[in-house]
Amino acid sequence: MSENILPPLLEFDVIYYFRMDTPDDSSGPAGEIKNKNILKVEVKDMSKSKEEGHAFIIDTGKKIFHLNTEHRFDLEKWVEAVEISMQTSKERLLSITGTCKNISPIVTLYDTNEDIIR
Numbered sequence: 001m002s003e004n005i006l007p008p009l010l011e012f013d014v015i016y017y018f019r020m021d022t023p024d025d026s027s028g029p030a031g032e033i034k035n036k037n038i039l040k041v042e043v044k045d046m047s048k049s050k051e052e053g054h055a056f057i058i059d060t061g062k063k064i065f066h067l068n069t070e071h072r073f074d075l076e077k078w079v080e081a082v083e084i085s086m087q088t089s090k091e092r093l094l095s096i097t098g099t100c101k102n103i104s105p106i107v108t109l110y111d112t113n114e115d116i117i118r
Helices: 072-094 105-112
Strands: 014-017 031-034 040-043 054-059 064-069
Touching: 040 072, 054 072, 064 072
Parallel strands: none
Antiparallel strands: 014 031, 040 054, 054 064
């Protein structure tokens, strides 16, 4: 996938996060997390939490991000996607040629098939 397919002002290897005040809030991103800076992704133990649903934590060393979802399935998809993205971002950063060796087949499929992306 080439960067010209991305909407303006979006970059590869970046997670954009939003703060939604209402369900129809269409404001822009509140900030970004560069995947190469992520040190750890951890599923939060919600058994003693006052919050409902499921949560995971992204630790960049400088900031900790707490992300919530209603469903366990969504949590698992997010954690897997962030971990794969961390790996590819770091591989690209450390590679002499700028390529990645260990890219998940599902990521490869979505990155190379523009019809699926659209």
